[in-house]
Amino acid sequence: MIALSFNDIIAVAIAILTILALFVSWLVSRSKVRSEMRAIEAVSAVEAFQHEAAEKGKRLLFGLGDGLTPQAASVNALAGLGIWRETSARAVFNDQPAQAITGEGSLALLSQMVLRGVYQDAVAVELFKTEQAQLGGLSAAAGAAGLLPEVNQPSNAAVILIGNHSPIASLAANLAGRKNLPLAAISDTLTAQSAFLISAPLSTQGEDYYAAQTAFKLQSKAGLQLRALDILRALTVLALLIGAVLKLTGVIP
Amino acid sequence: MKRIIPLFVATLTSFFVLAGLIWPVSLGGYLNIVLDWAIIVGAMALLVAIAHLFLAQWRKIARGNRSSFYSLVFVIVFLLSLGGGLVMGVDDPEYRLWISSIQKPLEVSLLGLAAVVMAGAGVQFYRTRGWSPLTVAFGVSALVFLVIDLGFLQVLNSPPVNAIIKTLQMLPLIGARGLLIGMSFGALIVALKALTGEGVGND
Known part of the structure; x- marks a missing residue:
């Protein structure tokens, strides 16, 4: 029998709490319609950009960031792939398909694999090109340097920065602004979120990054994650407030 | 299948x-x-x-x-770096110095450029987002922490001022902690979905 440390017990409790929240949201979703889902402005904008790109015959440019490096392997980088999949699926037969630039090798291959799956589903594998999901560079700076020339292309209709970005990505946001390109910036890192708050007209804060994929799909099943996040957010706020009161009253030393 | x-x-x-x-x-x-x-x-x-x-x-x-000129530069530099690494070995100090002498100044320049761009964006922030509680709070907190980090107030060595500074310096930590707790829940849900093959473009 393995003795779990206090931290392990807390981690297990949080995991159970999350699963419970997902279960509760599933129960709620059975009786509610999808229109009741909370909208995330930056994510809703991606949908609008998509229509605009199709109308203008231009492409959507994705900066998928990095985050799967051996030094900092993170599931966070994968959250952007869902939106990449959905968007590229809707742009398969557009004049110009969506383009993605990543800042890490494995993520570049994953985005290519996802894209190939999209073209297979559309029975149009002959239209698939590996250049549609390219590696920009192998570090945050190199990735941003690889992204900047792509933002500068006249064929862009809008720029979407989604994934694990560093504040250097604000250069891409600034360039998009100078070229009057609509931009949505959705990142999981706090430093990038603060940089995007001032440099991008549409950005997400906090855990909304993780809800972006589900909010974009707008399916009742996808709403589970949003509802679960809301439940957990409310519980966290409650726990923090109770903790603060207990600390102030001296109950917790 | x-x-x-x-x-x-x-x-x-x-x-x-x-x-x-x-x-x-x-x-x-x-x-x-x-x-x-x-x-x-x-x-x-x-x-x-x-x-x-x-x-x-x-x-x-x-x-x-x-833009093919830039691609040509990329290909030449890539082949030179690859050849150097193969001949000298990636652990060779000379080779490492060679690579880092090019890479580091470029990265630092990009960071410097990002700092300048963000300073400009900080001013434009009010024009694009207008005056709201969020923008006002952002501006006030940016100014307060710039002044605190300059260290002039600490020179006064006044116990009440030091106590106020200490309390104020805890605020970003509290905010970041709150955001990180929320984000850890989000990451956990994404991880649970990824465990079953969802959430990475497969669903």
Whole structure:
């Protein structure tokens, strides 16, 4: 029998709490319609950009960031792939398909694999090109340097920065602004979120990054994650407030 | 079937890794083997991605686009770096100095540029987002922490001022902690979905 440390017990409790929240949201979703889902402005904008790109015959440019490096392997980088999949699926037969630039090798291959799956589903594998999901560079700076020339292309209709970005990505946001390109910036890192708050007209804060994929799909099943996040957010706020009161009253030393 | 097998392998692997973290004594040895496989696959993915990048630049040169000059520079520098690494070895101090002497100034320049751009964006922030509680709070807190970090107030060495500064310096930490707790819940949900093959573009 393995003795779990206090931290392990807390981690297990949080995991159970999350699963419970997902279960509760599933129960709620059975009786509610999808229109009741909370909208995330930056994510809703991606949908609008998509229509605009199709109308203008231009492409959507994705900066998928990095985050799967051996030094900092993170599931966070994968959250952007869902939106990449959905968007590229809707742009398969557009004049110009969506383009993605990543800042890490494995993520570049994953985005290519996802894209190939999209073209297979559309029975149009002959239209698939590996250049549609390219590696920009192998570090945050190199990735941003690889992204900047792509933002500068006249064929862009809008720029979407989604994934694990560093504040250097604000250069891409600034360039998009100078070229009057609509931009949505959705990142999981706090430093990038603060940089995007001032440099991008549409950005997400906090855990909304993780809800972006589900909010974009707008399916009742996808709403589970949003509802679960809301439940957990409310519980966290409650726990923090109770903790603060207990600390102030001296109950917790 | 083509889709089910990779999904099954991925889900099984993720549950095995999770079990290895929970029972390190019984499964720790096997976990290291699986992680080694992951590193090998990751390294191969990196090589393939670099090859794709090289080929994409090569095609741009072949097409003779306006930007093909930059692609030519990329290809030449890439081949030089690759050749240097193969001949001298990647651990060679001379080779490392050569690479870092090019890479570091470029990265620092980009960071400097980002700082200037963000300073400009900070001013434009009010024009694009207007005056709202969020923008006002942002501006006030940016100013307050700029002044505090300058260190002039600390020179006064006044106990009440120091106490106020100490309290104020805790605020970003509290805010970041609150955001990080929320984000950890989000990451947990994404991870739970990824465990079952969802959330990475497969659903």
